[in-house]
Amino acid sequence: EAQVTQNPRYLITVTGKKLTVTCSQNMNHEYMSWYRQDPGLGLRQIYYSMNVEVTDKGDVPEGYKVSRKEKRNFPLILESPSPNQTSLYFCASSLWEGQGGNEQFFGPGTRLTVL
């Protein structure tokens, strides 16, 4: 089954304790992206990657890091989490071809709470 998986689905942590949220897709997609969803703000892009070893900042990259060592994986790293990073996080992937009308496939989400 074609899918995007994220782990963990739920995480409660404390300020300053490094964490990683994993994302993996099995569709051989070139493009992967991380979003955060906050009430009244919709989804905002954190980082994206157009292929292996190619990453770039989205609209809200502060406090986050990513890496793309393999095509299928795109982990999100919070080196020193703070309470304002409490949010619902989504990973997404898509093909990288055509003129930009490609569907992005979303993972189930990771709900992060930073105390």
Place this chain on the structure above:
Amino acid sequence: GNSVTQMEGPVTLSEEAFLTINCTYTATGYPSLFWYVQYPGEGLQLLLKATKADDKGSNKGFEATYRKETTSFHLEKGSVQVSDSAVYFCALSSGSARQLTFGSGTQLTVLP
């Protein structure tokens, strides 16, 4: 920069009512336009899309037409069902990075 404005929610309708959710956008170039739907506890799913002016996207009884002259992509359905209760997001993709820019979402509740 790019932006998407959606009508404020929440929207509550009775089953079989007509639905319109307004969406307008600001973008450089020629964006692709999307409606995504998020059911409770799930990730987003593509509902429909349109990639050029005057295109109509349709799926599951929902429709939206890409109107370049009014920079709009309003979502419509003639007869909603309880199972349509969800959050609906309008989005656009533009530029070399094809970044998706989302509206704030509209919560729809359909009552039996």
